[in-house]
Amino acid sequence: MQNDAQKKISALEEENRKLKERINSVVDSPYLRHSLDKLVLKISLRREEIVKLEFGKSIQEFQGSLFEIKELIRRYAPVVGVDPDSARISATEALQNIIEHGDGPFAEFMLEINNSFSNPYLKMSFKHEVAPGKKYTLTDMNKNALKGDITSETFDFESARGRGEFIMKELSDERRILNGVEVLPDGRKIHYFQRILINYKHSDGARAETSFDEIREEIGRLDNEDVVCYFHLDHKKSKLRNLTVAIPKTREEIVKKILTDAGFELVHKDTYYRCLFLSFVPENDKNIENLDKLFQKIRKKVETEAET
Known part of the structure; x- marks a missing residue:
């Protein structure tokens, strides 16, 4: 009986060891930090479905729509020398934000790992539709972040609202925002808000130049x-x-x-x-x-x- 129990314990320990190996495969790899030059991933989500089926519900986290995105960020952040837990927390706050406060049926996420730049970086982009005429500026972001800063006069002890902006501000080396207009294939124009968070291997090192390719594409689509x-x-x-x-x-x-x-x-x-x-x-x-x-x-x- 004792031998059977010991065998089961040993089997579970072996299974746990293999699971840890898979989870840490990227950070433990002696190859990826040298061989992975760039990684770009774009995901489009059905925002309204996530709000309807997942938000406010008791679901297993690993079965949720956002779990794999957050895990992917945590796994690949070490390739460019970025703290995986900080990157995952930033992504969690931003994803929750675009799903909860976005408008319309979609939300988009883009991940970029750049290991060829002189100061390697992890770049995350979060985009959602907004109601016509609405915008969310850097000024708004910074004001909301103060609600989560305990050293600020506007810190709100009674409400946790605004903590997300403060966390993203503190954990990101660089934040960018874009309020734009996009023309859909059916000809409908939508207004959108895009938040970009960047973390560098060396936070005080060189910064990547801003790319205006996306804005150029938008200009090309306008009348x-x-x-x-x-x-x-x-x-x-x-x-x-x-x-x-x-x-x-x-x-x-x-x-x-x-x-x-x-x-x-x-x-x-x-x-x-x-x-x-x-x-x-x-x-x-x-x-x-x-x-x-x-x-x-x-x-x-x-x-x-x-x-x-």
């Missing part, structure tokens, strides 16, 4: 009469490092004057179709909360393009 006006903020923690605007060519001088008068220096210009990408760096520290007023001023000038 000629549609007015283009995009803003991109590149920052470390809460400090603004770079501002890029995508605008019609005819509004170049007007926008340049607005931004130079506001204390920005033009450092790069790129032409695409009938649009320009103008990149600026702040000449001194900027109060991010006041940037919205600046953007509203630029939008007002750019939108006159539709009237001329």
Whole structure:
């Protein structure tokens, strides 16, 4: 009887050992850190189905729609030297956010592992539809993050709301956001919000240049009469490092004057179709909360393009 029990225990221990090997296969691999150059994965989720069937229900976590995504991030983060638990926690908060607060039937997730860059990084992108006219800015994000910061006057002891923004802010080396418009195959235009979280192997090391390929694709899909006006903020923690605007060519001088008068220096210009990408760096520290007023001023000038 004792021998049978011992055999069962040994079998369970062996099964547990093999399970741990599979779970830790990436981090323990002597090959992947050297051989894996880039990994890009894109997943489209039926957001409304997840809300209806999973949120607020008692389900096994490993059977949930988001479990494999979070586990994939945890498994591959060590390849580029990023802490797997921090990356998984950031992804968990962002995924919960886009499913719970998103609008419309879909939500998209994209994972990028870049081991060829001088400072390897893990990049996660979260995208969902929003109601027309709605937006969520960096200012909004930072205000909400303060609700989860115990050192802030706006910390809310009574409510856990806002903790997610604080966690993502603290655990990410870089955050980017995009409020855009996408044209679907059926011709319907939707407004969307996209959050990008990046973690580098060396948090104080080199930063990857922002890619505007996605915005270029959007501009290519728009009608000629549609007015283009995009803003991109590149920052470390809460400090603004770079501002890029995508605008019609005819509004170049007007926008340049607005931004130079506001204390920005033009450092790069790129032409695409009938649009320009103008990149600026702040000449001194900027109060991010006041940037919205600046953007509203630029939008007002750019939108006159539709009237001329």
